[in-house]
Amino acid sequence: MTDMDAGLSTRAADTDTTSGGWTAGRISAVVIGGVLSLVALTLAGLGATALAMGAQNDGYIDLGTDRYAHQTDTYAMTSDAWRADKDMGGLFEDLRITFTPKDESTPVFVGIAEKADASRYLKSVEHVTIHDSKPQGDTASKHSGGKPSTMPEQSDAWVAKAAGKGAQTVDWNVKSGEVQAVAMRSDGASGLSGHVNVAAKVAGLTWMGTVLLAAGLVLLAGSVIWLIRKPVRRARGRTA
Structure with missing residues (x-):
């Protein structure tokens, strides 16, 4: 192996190590995904609570x-x-x-x-x-x-x-x-x-609960997709 080949191999190894680490882009993606998940769970929780309240005691809230x-x-x-x-x-x-x-x-x-x-x-x-x-x-x-x-x-x-x-x-x-x-x-x-x-x-408690629950579930699905899309891409790249 020539010195040039050795240098290329070393740079390739460094590139693989860097791509597998926690880069700024990956950290940002995880933070954004985590925030979206929290918002989604909050919306879904509010929606489920509203639906439960609307289904109990003829819809009357104490x-x-x-x-x-x-x-x-x-x-x-x-x-x-x-x-x-x-x-x-x-x-x-x-x-x-x-x-x-x-x-x-x-x-x-x-x-x-x-x-x-x-x-x-x-x-x-x-x-x-x-x-x-x-x-x-x-x-x-x-x-x-x-x-x-x-x-x-x-x-x-x-x-x-x-x-x-x-x-x-x-x-x-x-x-x-x-x-x-x-x-x-x-x-x-x-x-x-x-x-x-x-x-x-x-007024409209059941309707509001349904909208909030649906929005929360959709946002939660989106946040999960956001979190796993890069690992999936890397996995596909390695198997290609």
Whole structure:
């Protein structure tokens, strides 16, 4: 072997060693593939979660309002007025409000009314408006008055209502405008205590979940192809 042949062989060996190592291009490819995989798994996870939430409890999502107990010695308790059509950027489609009394034998009424109608019904009724709830108790305003002249179930103030003994649930298709939720004894007596649970349906939740899951799976497949394409090319080059 001549000196020239030996030099060519040495350079060829150096080239093979370099091509088999971690070059800047290969490191960049792995980093990009890893980031794409993480994004894909995140999208797929969000999509699967959304689909699972849409498939459970008739599609209602618990908003976590039942952590605190509420109590009043008046004839009714009510929420501040709010616009359900504006919550979460207007994504709420339906609301479900459940009042569970401390004593299961208590006759309970739960109603949702437009702000003006709720104010009209409660105008002369002693009641409290709950502004905020904490473990220490509610922050509320007490309104003077007396016993309701009309039993709540007989009033036309409500856009949705439920009455009976024990826990009562009312479902309401969200409309525009300010509304209030009211809980009281259905027999018109004073004194009520219990927990309120609010759940909501998010418009297009199943559709969003499907899109996110599909996008995640497609991106995951793309990231896998991205990660293995160079090793496959090298393998083909060696066998050629």
